[in-house]
Amino acid sequence: MTSFDSSPTLTAWRALLALAVVFVMLATTGWTAVHHQRSSDSRTLALASWAKGSIAGRPLPDADAPSYKLAHFFATLTAAQRGSLADRYPLVVGNLNGAPVTVRYRANRRAIQQASTVERRRVHDTRLSATGRAEAQHRLERFRSMLAPGRHFLAFDPSGRGLAAEVFGDLDRAKRISLVVPGVDTGLLTLERTGSRTNAAPVGMAKSLYAAERAARPGVSTAVIAWADYTTPVGIGMDAALGNLAERGAVRLDALVRALPGPAPVSLFCHSYGSVLCGLAAKRLPGRVEDIAVAGSPGMRADNAGQLHTRAHVWATRDSGDWIEDVPNLEFGGLGHGADPVDHAFGARVVSAAGASGHSGYFEPGTESLDNFAAIGVGAYTSVTCAQADSVCNNGVYSDTTA
8 A cells, every 4th residue: 555655645745735825825915927017118228229329430239248248348448438338328338247347337326317317207297196106206215325425236227126236345356256136026116125124125135244244254355246136026926936037037147147357256145036046047157156055945946956057065044933934845837946955855055044033034143144144255164153953064165265
């Protein structure tokens, strides 16, 4: 007689459970696909204008050209010419992988200023509903914050819910680079938060990690990027249960990493649905990516770390009070994201999250999760605190002695 715990039967029951969870999500949150996002064609128009443009009698390169070709193009220009392109085509230049970092900063500041002007008009547009004007006010406030002195954006697009990537530290001279990849419900209006939940938003996560890295190794120049430059699912609905948005985001992440300046090692810190993206990106990312760390992960679209096909160290952590633990870890018919990265059988290096609180508390100062991320980010691997269930997480991993 076949027992209930036999593999085919157990797999079938788990699949049915996963489908039930998804259908409950849909019933309670609705179909949260991208159709409901606010549309804008500002970037489309900017790209069309760029395609027809020129500089010093030379046609401009294809905006989709490989980053090394774009880097070569900008290297042939004078500083004045680079600045002119940033001012004339800010929504294009600010997002060009291969353009110099400082040129992208300049272009994105100009683009944010232009977006602010648009929202300022919408705030007083009586043709809009009260809700529409309130949204315009929120976006205007966000853009004003983004224009504060000293802020540097490597990417910006106001279309739809919006995309952005902010840099902390000197990216051109950094000896170590970290990227924070956030999860669901990320857009311009949720890019940063105030009050007690500051470190639950991408900008707060990155700022907190940057401060912790500097404290962990004061003599090492580091840079941290809050990478909110992909379209995330809205809520815990069908998009969050599928990998489509993560797959598209993985392509964008790979393109950015390949365009980062210098030879500095890169560490990825991927939260929640962001870990699905990092799992899908792992096999295509360049060798300079030395670490992929996931927190509160629903899965990485792999049955084990070996299936990620990466030479990077794979780290995982989860707080005992994180609700993500109750999400079934399997993949069936495209739904679900596979095995649990903190499961010993997955093969990740499981680190402590002591002090973290729930699903969004991994970057809070004073938590072992943040301390561990900082140690990983600066290559101080022997300082990583392992989870109790995995007391050898840092065995065989050595610190970067060249940093």
